Amino acid sequence: MINQATKSQNQLPLPPGNLGLPVIGETISFLSDPDFATKRQNKFGNIFKTNIFGSPTIMMIGAEANRFVFSSENQNFTIKWPESVSVLLGTASLATQIGSIHQKRRKLLSQAFQPRALANYLPSMVEITNSYLHKWTNLGQLTWYPELRKYTFDVACKLLVGTDATNDHHFAELFEEWCLGLFTLPIRLPWTKFGKALKCRDQLLAKIEKIILQRQQQPISEQDALGLLLNAKDEDGNSLSIEELKDQILTLLFAGHETLTSALSSFCLLLAQNPEILAAARKEQQQISCTGALTSEHLQQMTYLDQILKEVLRVIPPVGGGFRSVIQTCEFNGYCIPEGWSVLYQIGKTHQDETIYKDAKSFDPQRFGIDRAEDKSKPFSYATFGGGMRECIGKEFAKLEMKIFAALLLRGYEWELVAGQNLDLAMIPTPQPRDGLKVIFHSID
Ligand code: HEM
Secondary structure, three states: OOOOHHHHHOOOOOOOOOOHHHHHOOHHHHOOOOOHHHHHHHOOOEEEEEEEOOOEEEEEEEEEEHHHHHOOOOOOOOEEOOOOHHHHOOOOOOOOOHHHHHHHHHHHHHOOOOOHHHHHHHHHHHHHHHHHHHHHHHEEEEHHHHHHHHHHHHHHHHHHOOOOOOOOOHHHHHHHHHHOOOOOOOOOOEEEEEHHHHHHHHHHHHHHHHHHHHHHHHHOOOOOOHHHHHEEEOOOOOEEEEEHHHHHHHHHHHHHHHHHHHHHHHHHHHHHOHHHHHHHHHHHHHHOOOOOOHHHHHHHHHHHHHHHHHHHHHHHOOOOOOEEEEEOOOEEEOOOEOOOEEEEOOEEEEHHHHHOOOOOOOOHHHOOOOOOOOHHHHHOEEEEOOOOHHOOOOOOOOHHHHHHHHHHHHHEEEEEEOOOOOEEEEOOOEEEEEOOOEEEEEEEE
8 A cells, every 4th residue: 555655755756867778778878987977967956867777766966865865774775786786795795785684794793893993903904004015115116006906905804804815816816807897787698797707706705715614713713804703693593604704704805995995096196196285294294203113192193194084085985876775765855766766875976065065176185174174064965984874884994094004105105106197087896097006106215
């Protein structure tokens, strides 16, 4: 039986926009045109319909839209990634689980990201960062993006599952090819990106299973996410199945390095392009005397660096938005949001709202100083890590790694962009410079 509210909501108009071609809709333009959302926003406004990844979809831009989506999870919306993403992540991944099982697993996994756990991660993060900074100094000139990827993957392996990835290059390569299958048309043929990624998924899961079996032979330790998951019991007192553990670990390793690689490469790019901000960032580092190892007390003093990192993530957010499925017809801004459709809330476009962010296109860390605090003028206008009950679980881990990396880099090293390279960003699955960010790198003598 349709209730009265749903009936009247069904009478409202659908948002403006085009559904494109049969079946593929506007998927090709969505994947290939970096200005897909901007063009439609200019034409139709902050809410419009399209058809992507085989589903009629309503794109919503702005702080109010974010609030609406984040606050009605499980009521009007539930998570629904495009098929290519959900199949590659697996049904037992935190990112695809829903309802009470999602809440239970989230509670469990969040222990690996509590302040106490993060404090334990700090020395290893510093050590791995320093070893990469030395390596890059020896190289002198390098393509940074793939190197940053190796670095973030090493950190994720060490701190989330307790393994050393440096000796297993194949593991990282498999992830790269697996990532290329995300956000593609889910055509299961051996030569499609999706087909290749599916093959990589099997190989990745086999490697992860090996890591799990090895850990099961070792003494119990809850030092990392894998340790917590291995010791966890479900409501009937049973341990999590190996199949579930594999999907959860795959998700954490992926989410723990793909987004961070994008964020760090954007930091390096934006500071190289903004020498005055770079100079001010170095000045702050010089003012914080730090003999011996970097500690969390030192990091806390770096407030300007916090503003810079926040601004990097505003200008080039690693995750462009989030997909939901409409489970109950609802109304937003006078439009009908019909059950069975998808919704895509937009992070990147929200961050370009000129009514919130003055001169939104410019890179200006001062906008987050206490005197301006532009994002505080409206809740949910800063949405780099999403929000509500699906807010990024690794947010504090990501912020810590970014800050350690940035502080150590600013303290001891210089980098220049090699001339003549393409610095435009490829946007999918996460933003990355098309030529991989070629730099000349040296230590400050
Ligand atoms: C979810 C962004 C780093 C693990 C999310 C979401 C966003 C996001 C926007 C929500 C997606 C949605 O609403 O559907 C980022 C950014 C990062 C980052 C920008 C780095 C700068 C990390 C790290 C980890 C992680 C380091 C793990 C170590 C996850 C997981 C989810 C998630 C597991 C799914 C949570 C759930 O559905 O309950 N992330 N993330 N992320 N993130 Fe992150």
